[in-house]
Amino acid sequence: xxxSTDNMVYHQPIDVNVLNYLTDYLDAGFNLFPxxxxxxxxxxxxKPLLKKPLTIDELKQFYETNPKLNIGIIMGPTSGGxxxxxxxxxxxxxxxxxxxxxxxxxxxxxxGRHYYFRSKKKLxxxxxxxxxxxxxxxxxxxxxSIHPNGIRYDFLNxxxxxxxxxxxxxxxxxxxxxxxxxxxxxxVNPDSGLTSKSFKGNSKGKxxxxxxxxxxxxxxxVSRDSPYSLLxxxxxTYKDPEIALKVMRSLGINVSKLGEAFRCxxxxxxxxxxxxxxxxxxxxxxxxxxQGDNFWTLPEMYASYICHKKEFMKLSKSQMVEWWIxxxxxxxHIQLPTIKFKPLPANVSKGTKATYEGFIYLIRxxxxxxxxxxxxxxxxxxxxxxxxxxxxxxxxxxxxWLLANGYLEKAKDAIKCGKREAALYKLKKEGCFLK
Numbered sequence: 001x002x003x004s005t006d007n008m009v010y011h012q013p014i015d016v017n018v019l020n021y022l023t024d025y026l027d028a029g030f031n032l033f034p035x036x037x038x039x040x041x042x043x044x045x046x047k048p049l050l051k052k053p054l055t056i057d058e059l060k061q062f063y064e065t066n067p068k069l070n071i072g073i074i075m076g077p078t079s080g081g082x083x084x085x086x087x088x089x090x091x092x093x094x095x096x097x098x099x100x101x102x103x104x105x106x107x108x109x110x111x112g113r114h115y116y117f118r119s120k121k122k123l124x125x126x127x128x129x130x131x132x133x134x135x136x137x138x139x140x141x142x143x144x145s146i147h148p149n150g151i152r153y154d155f156l157n158x159x160x161x162x163x164x165x166x167x168x169x170x171x172x173x174x175x176x177x178x179x180x181x182x183x184x185x186x187x188v189n190p191d192s193g194l195t196s197k198s199f200k201g202n203s204k205g206k207x208x209x210x211x212x213x214x215x216x217x218x219x220x221x222v223s224r225d226s227p228y229s230l231l232x233x234x235x236x237t238y239k240d241p242e243i244a245l246k247v248m249r250s251l252g253i254n255v256s257k258l259g260e261a262f263r264c265x266x267x268x269x270x271x272x273x274x275x276x277x278x279x280x281x282x283x284x285x286x287x288x289x290x291q292g293d294n295f296w297t298l299p300e301m302y303a304s305y306i307c308h309k310k311e312f313m314k315l316s317k318s319q320m321v322e323w324w325i326x327x328x329x330x331x332x333h334i335q336l337p338t339i340k341f342k343p344l345p346a347n348v349s350k351g352t353k354a355t356y357e358g359f360i361y362l363i364r365x366x367x368x369x370x371x372x373x374x375x376x377x378x379x380x381x382x383x384x385x386x387x388x389x390x391x392x393x394x395x396x397x398x399x400x401w402l403l404a405n406g407y408l409e410k411a412k413d414a415i416k417c418g419k420r421e422a423a424l425y426k427l428k429k430e431g432c433f434l435k
Contacts, residue, residue: 014060014067015063015067017144018063018067018144021143022063022071023056024161025142026056026059028161028162028164029080029082030074030079030082031049031054031073031079032053032054032059032071032072032073032074032142033046033049033059033072033074033139034059034062034063034069034071035145036069036070037066037068037070038147038148038150039148040141041267042072042139043069046072046074046139049078050078053078070145070146071141072139072142073139073140075134075136075137075138075139076122076136077122077136081119082116082118083116083118083136084114084115084116084140085114085171085175086109086114086132086134086140087112087113087114087115087131088111088131088314091130092130092178094174095171095174098168098171102165102170104116104117104163105155105159105161105163105164106155106156106159107143107153107155108156109141109153110147110149110151111311113156114140116161117164117165118165118167119135119166119167119172120166123135123172124176124181125138126176126181127179127295128175128178128179129314129316133179148310237333238283238284238297241284244284244298245257245276246331246333247301250327250330250331251265251305252265255276258275258276258277258284259275259276260275261275266288266301266304266305266310273288274287274288277295284298285297285298286298286300286301288312294312298324298327299315299320299323299324299327300312300315300320303386306389307386307389308389322365322366325368325369326361326365329365336367337368337371338364339360339363340429341427342406342407342427348401351394351397351398352397352398352402353398354388354389354398355394355398355399355402356407358384358388359379359384359425359427362379363376363377363427376411376424376425376426376427377425377426378422378425379399379423379424379425384399407427408426408427409425409428410423410426411425411426412424
């Protein structure tokens, strides 16, 4: 081991495997930089690298200092038009067929796959409910990096970088007609108050041209028969700055205005890495620049925090409404209706009690946005784990006890919840009182 006596930085031989990856990436024309060990956070300031990429010798210095650093690749023209389709979960069937018909280099990630393509055109970054297209002035974590959960990023089927293909027109058309465009953060000052008005005439910062929206909260038409179609007088609460600030304070973040930078409540960042952002349609969201640019709804942020997630949760349409009403009740903005339920015995387990109280809470929320709603709800194990903040075995055990002892009953064994099936439960009414 060599020691630099000038700054006392310890150096050791670079890992041969890492060196091979770095060399291959550079030969492919990619713009690289180091990420922190077992993390997605940059180890250095990476924006200047858009104009002046690191050389192999400069990269070696970082990885000799810490061979366990992860590798980041910047997307877009700076990497020869490299773009990555990040598929987290349950992509549309049509896209699955398109990817099968147009094979390219792909990476196995902790939650899905990264499909590597090249594009001669400068494409926008796009968000989907199942993933995202990372195209321009953002980055991805590349093999052989290690995810925070310990899973290693690996190329599938020993594919090679020379197998990366130009993104086919069919895939590009599918993505651009379905995704929500994400804007660039550019040189925007995070303390400047990020509203649509503040960007008029500002050539340095750009807003997303098609802001992400809160599903089922009045941004598009839904059937009147939908149990989630109306929130009455509370339909515009997701546009209210005071409510957004109250939500942040409920999470222990003392923020006084939109656009004020603070540390992301989900990621363990040392420096400010997020701000509240208001789009042209009035929607207030969390602008997270922990890794490039990401925009999250406040229900997604709140749910991720409550559930102690290390990454943001992507909520379904119905879950978005349910979590948002939970937020409004938590900050004291609304009062949920009372319902009758059967009290539990004092000696019941904590897990069973939490499962029961969580289900009752869900019923009260559903009654809030639709007073005629039947007192029943789908309550899958996955959803219940997050909603009640307990493990799957605890939820399973709790539901089993509640069913066996006459507190819940199944209305139906299975109903469709999006693409998944979940049992429909309802409260038993014998010996009930109001809550």
